[in-house]
Amino acid sequence: MNLPQPTLTDADLTLENRVATLTMNRHDVRNALTGTALVDDIVAVADWINHCDDVSVLLITGAGSAFSAGGNVKDMANRGGDFAGDVAEVSARYRQGIQRIPLALQDVEVPIIAAVNGPAIGAGFDLANMADMRLASSKAKFGETFLNLGIIPGDGGAWFMQRLIGYQRAFELTLSGRIIDAEEAKAYGIVLDVFEPQALMQEAQALAARIAAQPPKATRLTKRLMKMAQRTELKDFLDLCAVFQGMCHNEPEHLEAVNTMLEKMSK
Template sequence: MAVLPQLTDATLTLENRIAVLTLNRHDLRNALTGSSLIDDIVTTATWVNACKDVSVLVITGAGSAFSAGGNIRDMAERGGDFAGDPAECAERYREGIQRIPLAMHAIEVPVIAAVNGPAIGAGFDLANMADIRIAAESAKFGETFLNLGIIPGDGGAWFMQRLIGYQRAFELTLSGRVVDAKEAKELGIAMEVVPNEELMPSALAMAKRMAEQPPKATRLTKRLMKMAQRMELKDFLDLCACFQGMSHNEQEHLDAVNRMIEAMSRK
């Protein structure tokens, strides 16, 4: 049985190949700074890649918020992650919150963000780092950095325009406006919007379908989809051929083929 890592401000469960990471600092509205959530997210991402018992990761928040992003009080006091002169502050970003996008982008399994409430600033960016977002009706999304006189320092400007296109991402970022779940779906941020009480059942149902797929091929497929974004077609097809050669020689492939043949014979 897989050994789960010890987390400080989040909880982690693993059942039926589905890992669920719950940000658990409701008192801070699950702010990523001024808590241990950065370390918890990075630790979980590293564990997921090493643990072959995991096929899908679901990320959600405890309490009323998904994540409020940066800790506003620390910003006001120029403390915590926001202390120091320009060079020191930049280094705090590199050693702190910028570890999240690097870790999230490297996760080898599908990641579903179950957005239970407001996802603001870096919290919005965290949701956008997932492969799929399912939003509760109470969810809200805002790239609100400019409202505070700062820039999206955690990679949000990189992720969002790849998700919804430059023009829409530009408008949301430069206006700093907050959108509700319905508009988030219209913009392509959220794939589904569900009643609050159906959020986790819906996210877990989607995760279950993915977790039932052959695990090695699932990881290779996600890697291909990520690499397709930055490769020329010829090079990409060469990589597909290599990955396919690997897949054809895995026992999980033969098992899946035999299951399909058996199912066809019963029709």
């Protein structure tokens, strides 16, 4: 099933060779996720991908100097925008607003790569951590800075980061609120690799292209398995693997891949 590409307000979307590239395009506010339409744009793209068989990889990056500054601090200071109102109002706005991003990205059926081109701060850091893999520019910086502002990571960051780098390191970064550079992020396992700014997108696109060249239905099933392995007992997981494997063996793409491999081996 294929749906037409969604109409976006504050982001750009391209699709080439099975790689969908979502570029957050509010560099005037450093791609802040609140006070812009980026939440709606990200959620719309996530839903579109799950209904578009032409997509095998989602690549997320930011336009301008920042990946994402997270929340709009000026709105926080003014108690306006997403941060206005009493406890019930703010809570509802979080659930109906920024918390839609982790739920949507967690359900994306294809691999997600974040190309972190610049600072990823607060909710912007959390957004990067919602991807399956992260590549960073040498100009990128990362900070779980919520506590510096007297708030908690309300978008799910505390859930994602400790699964990525372990409880102790995630705890230290969250409670200290300190900002780390790309090389330290690599040492912690937050990013796979660091590149000079001019090479970042080329490297991210190359990684995306490698994955997109794999059989598409098996790729989606493999991501589902990787996610389910985190929350499933081994015996139940193996039962699921058996069913998914039966599905793969009955797909034309499996026979095509086997024949391609045999041709390479005969040369």
